Structures are given as structure tokens and as C-alpha cells.
Amino acid sequence: MFPELNNLLNTTPDQVEQGKLTLLCDAKTDGSFLVHHFLSFYLKANCKVCFVALIQSFSHYNIVGQKLGVSLTTARECGQLVFLEGLKSAVDVFFRPQEEPHPLQFLREANSGNLQPLYEFVQEALKPMDSGEAAWRCPVLLVDDLSVLLSLGVGAVAVLDFVHYCRATVCREWKGNVVALVHDSGDAEDEENDILLNGLGHQSHLILRAEGLATGFCKDVHGQPKGSS
């Protein structure tokens, strides 16, 4: 995690706000560093994390995580981290019987379905343990990223419904947090992405926006973050 971001957000792994939806947004720059920050932050904060990783492989996040002081392998083995590796499990969808539900079931469907199987996967991963003592501080859902779902044929409303249900269950009912990354297409007229971004903006408690510099590319300074709640 990046201490500077913690200072900006006035938070530390010991004092985690609960019940919040945080929207990460990047425009003309790569906002994935925010995802890595929150992943390592919540693992250090002893939260149970469900990471829906659709963009990179597990080893990529693990390598970056190690530089930030967390081991995803260890977290996964001890049950703190539930990792859905989209790149790998997407192939599984086509090689298993259709009756068995799969979180990425929508890849098989001809028309843009809903993300209920993915929600049920998250629900199963983060539901509180039946045993009286909570092993982890609070459940956290992390998604990298939601824009790729639009590219995979899911409609913006379906993605909004998925986040709605995650918010209702993870944030409201279980007092956990949801963090999701969405790319801002900017000038490119992507109506579906704009609906998704604006719709999530209305649902979020905090919006963290990473923007490229207005003056263009620079070797040492890559952009500027902006936060609004």
C-alpha cells in the first residue's frame, strides 16, 4: 500500500471505515496502482478479501503485492483471500457442463445476461462464518475492473445491478467494503461506459480519480489523483 494515499484518505490499516463503496476511476492514465494499493491495504488490515481479477494473472498481482509487503499466496492459503483469476477461469467456462454454475457464466450466453452467478460467487466467498468468532475484520470485495465486463458483452445495467447487489449485501448487511475500478473513456464516446461510470458515481461513498497530466506524458510524474465523496 502507498502511505501517501493513506494520508490522503486519512486512513490506516488499523482504522478501516466499513460499509463503503469506493469507486476507482482512471482517465488517460493507468489506475491499477490504486487496485494494488487497496489489495495490500485490506490484507494488512486483516480483512477477508474477495478479489475478482479480470485483467491480470494471479502471479502479476502477487509480484506487485510482494513489493508492497503482502504475499497473496500466503493469504490465499490461509483463507484470507479468495481470488477469482478471470484469465484462467474464463477458459473453464467452456470445458465444463453447462448445468454447473460458473461465476463467469455470462461468457457462454449469446445475449448479454446478468451477473447473478458472479454475485453468488462473491456472496459465497465473503459470507460470515457460522462460528461465533470472526476470524477477519470485515469482508471486502475488490474488482479489477468493471469496464472489461462491458467489453465482454455485459450491459451497463447488468453491471450496475451486480454492484447494487454487492453493495446491499457486502456493504449494508455485512458492513464490509466494495472497491471497484472503472476506466473513464474520456472523449471516446462510449455510452455504456458513461452510464456505468455515472451510475456508480451516484452509488459510491468515495470516488478516487487518477488523471493523466493535462500537459501530456511526463517521465517522473504520471498523473494527479482527485478524490470526492
Place this chain on the structure above:
Amino acid sequence: MPSDGCSNSLAVKAAAGAQFLGPNRGPRLSKNPRAPLTEVPTTTSAHPGSPCGSASAKDSVEWEGRSLLKALIKKSALCGEQVHILGCEVSEEEFREGFDSNINSRLVYHDLFRDPLNWSKTGEALPGGPLEALRALCRRTDPGPVTIALDSLSWLLLHLPCTTLCQTLHTLSRQDSCHGDSSPGEQVHVLGLLHEELHGPGPLGALSSLAQTEVTLSGALGQASAHILYRRPQQRPSHQTQWFSILPDFSLELQRGPPLESQPYPDPHTPSMDPTTHLTFNLRLSKKEREAKDSLTLPFQFSSEKQQALLCPGLGQPTSHIFYEPDAYDDLDQEDPDDDLDV
């Protein structure tokens, strides 16, 4: 207009200027714009069969409208009206936050937030989904004036066909005219929250045409403003802009305008520094230098002396002549070859 003289519609007008009742009433602002609204308007009676009012509040990510919606709901509840809320975007606990128990007792929250699409299959979802929940509001038979708040119209518009939603809203607004012999007290006021950026111009226009009052939220310098559009039958629509703020207990407070940014006036007592001191080059000329400069003739300046020198040949200088010997093939034409040009 409810005959008990409730301040509801004036509250709506003064705070956001939204008149969401049927009878035509011009906007009236309280005399002291900064005071919270306490005036009680004179009463008018509703025209039988006139549509009950509906108002929509259009917000954006930057200027959210839920607080205004809650403020208007609070005013309705304070008037003794029952308020039905179709809640799609926030949980019931979150919506009721900030209201005291008196207000909360008058709110009925129809929960479409927890399981709107029946994914949980626990049986807790509202039966029939969002459309049926909306139609159920049309069918309710509570006596007395009632306010129906839709939080939000955007959620409904994203999940229902636009035409179906518009027809259902139309039915909702015209409820009292459907019950033939209803007394003037049974009036339905409909408030809807709409997130403008989520929809195209077609659906926005369709919903606009249903609303008697439209409040569009924006602001400047941290101060929220409401641009209010009133539509009255057989009259031109009127516009008004009102600055406002919403207190933590969801009371509305009118403002004169955005807070003036403090202008950085220069201090008149501070002497201004002379920028020409301490220079490494000379900006001034001495008297001798100035004379030399003035007497200098520039090389290409055409003075009368130069003109004379060119025109008159100097002494001892032979005048120049041109000798021309035409040979056999020369065509000597005294005419000016450019005569035929029409220039």
C-alpha cells in the same frame, strides 16, 4: 392544495421552487431569504379533475439530489401527509437517517433496494418486481393527502421500458381524478429523483413532459442552486433559480447567492517597486546621446535632399542617355501594349 393550510407547497416553492400541487400558484419566496421557511400560505382549492402535481428533481454526481428529496419529504410529513417512498437506491436505514421519529412514523418505505430482482430467492423481495411495486402504489387506498417519492426514477427507467414507466407515472399522478367522487383532501403529490447523466434526451424529455415542475440542481463555489421550471396549463412555463442549502436535519434554507470569493485587492499603502532599478543594461539616454540620435539620418529614409540628388544630375556628371538601334526584325509599335487591359 390541502385545505389545512399546510406550508408544504410553499416550502417546496421557496426551497426549491417546485410547486408540486395541481392548482396554479406563482412562486413566493419568504421575505428573509436566509430564514428557514415558516410562512403559511393562503389556501386555494383544487380544481376537480385537475392532475395532482408531480415534480422531478434532476441531479448529477457533482450535485446530488437525495438530500433535497429528503427535505421535501420532511416538509410533507410535517404537514401531516403520509409519505410513501419507493426506495431503489439506498437501504431503508440509510434513507431514514437524519429524520426524527415524528417524521419517520409518517414514512412508509417500500424496499426495492435489498433484492429488487429476486436474486436471493428468500421470499423477501417485493412480489412482481419493480413494476408491480410501482403499480401497487397506484392502487393504494389510504385516505387523506399523500406524497409518493420515487428514489429513483433513474433506477426505474433503467429497469423498465420508458413507455411503461411513463404510463404508470401518469396513472399515479392522476389518481384522484380516477376516484370519481374524491374530496379535495385526497390528493397525490409525486416527487421523483432523476440522475440526468444516465439517460438520453428521449427518456428525459418524456419524463419532463409528465412533470409539472422540474428542479435541476447545480451550483457554484460549494453552494447548491436549483433551477426551477414551472409548467402551468394554458400558461407559458416560467423559470426561476434559487440558491439553497440543506441543514443536517433536512431543513431547507434559502440563500441569496453563492458566497462571494474574497477579491485580493492590492494594498494602496504599499509603495510599488520600480522595476527599472538594478538592471544590467541602460534604459536611459544622456543629452549628448539623444542629440546624436535625433540628428541621425536613416539610410533608407527619403528626405528632400535625397530626392534632389536623385532627380538632378550632379556637376560634372554626364547625363545618361539611352541609345537604341532597332534591327531588321524589331517590330516597333508605338502603341502601349497594355492598352487593351481593362484594369
